[in-house]
Amino acid sequence: MTEWVLINGWAMPDHLWHSVVERLSPQGTVHILSPDRHAGTLAEAASSILAQAPERANWLGWSLGGRLLMEAAVQAPERIALAVTLAASPSFVATANAPGMSPDVFDQFIDAMEQQPLPTLRRFAGMVAQSHPLGRTLLAMLRDYHLGLSSEELISLSRQLQWLADDCCQHWAEVRVPQRHYLGACDGLVPSQIAEVLNGAMAVVDVLPDQGHLLHWPDTAWLDLSGKSAHA
Numbered sequence: 001m002t003e004w005v006l007i008n009g010w011a012m013p014d015h016l017w018h019s020v021v022e023r024l025s026p027q028g029t030v031h032i033l034s035p036d037r038h039a040g041t042l043a044e045a046a047s048s049i050l051a052q053a054p055e056r057a058n059w060l061g062w063s064l065g066g067r068l069l070m071e072a073a074v075q076a077p078e079r080i081a082l083a084v085t086l087a088a089s090p091s092f093v094a095t096a097n098a099p100g101m102s103p104d105v106f107d108q109f110i111d112a113m114e115q116q117p118l119p120t121l122r123r124f125a126g127m128v129a130q131s132h133p134l135g136r137t138l139l140a141m142l143r144d145y146h147l148g149l150s151s152e153e154l155i156s157l158s159r160q161l162q163w164l165a166d167d168c169c170q171h172w173a174e175v176r177v178p179q180r181h182y183l184g185a186c187d188g189l190v191p192s193q194i195a196e197v198l199n200g201a202m203a204v205v206d207v208l209p210d211q212g213h214l215l216h217w218p219d220t221a222w223l224d225l226s227g228k229s230a231h232a
Contacts, residue, residue: 063213084179092165093165
């Protein structure tokens with residue numbers, strides 16, 4: 001039996017994994033894990049997930065969850081049999097060598113999250129729902145979820161944005177774990193052009209046409225969950 005670790009995206013409800021869990025459950029045990037909300041850095045957050053994870057498993061991470069997955073692979077590659085990321089980037093903020101969000105826009109987003117968290121989350125939900133065929137349903141779901149967050153959870157989410165700030169391209173390139181990266185061609189948060197950075201000896205990259213940031217809800221028919229590396 002196969003064990004899977006799932007790591008969610010920033011400010012997203014776990015039930016968005018529902019269809020993935022339904023497909024994986026017959027294979028074995030599925031663990032939906034979250035980082036310690038008090039972790040100060042990306043490395044500390046990934047370490048806190050490793051502390052909860054099985055000794056060895058396939059890992060699947062969406063967006064920030066993919067970044068946490070790859071940081072865990074940097075720290076303990078022997079514990080990750082296969083790394084699968086959805087709409088994740090090693091360079092969420094643009095650099096000279098990688099596409100991403102403008103540094104000024106990112107800084108403004110951090111400031112807005114600190115000052116007006118709920119309107120900022122509403123704006124973010126709109127970006128996640130962009131190009132999604134069930135965009136209105138998704139927006140209503142995310143609105144209800146965000147309205148239910150406690151003040152402590154909102155503060156934690158604001159802190160977690162710093163985990164997206166660093167350029168991790170070199171770290172990802174050095175990971176010696178079989179990888180599969182999925183990107184959406186219409187993603188308004190993670191440009192699909194990051195595929196050029198992700199391609200490598202240990203990685204296979206798929207860019208999905210007409211897909212935005214939320215790739216795995218509600219349909220996952222396109223997603224290879226066999227647990228087998230494309231390099232096997």
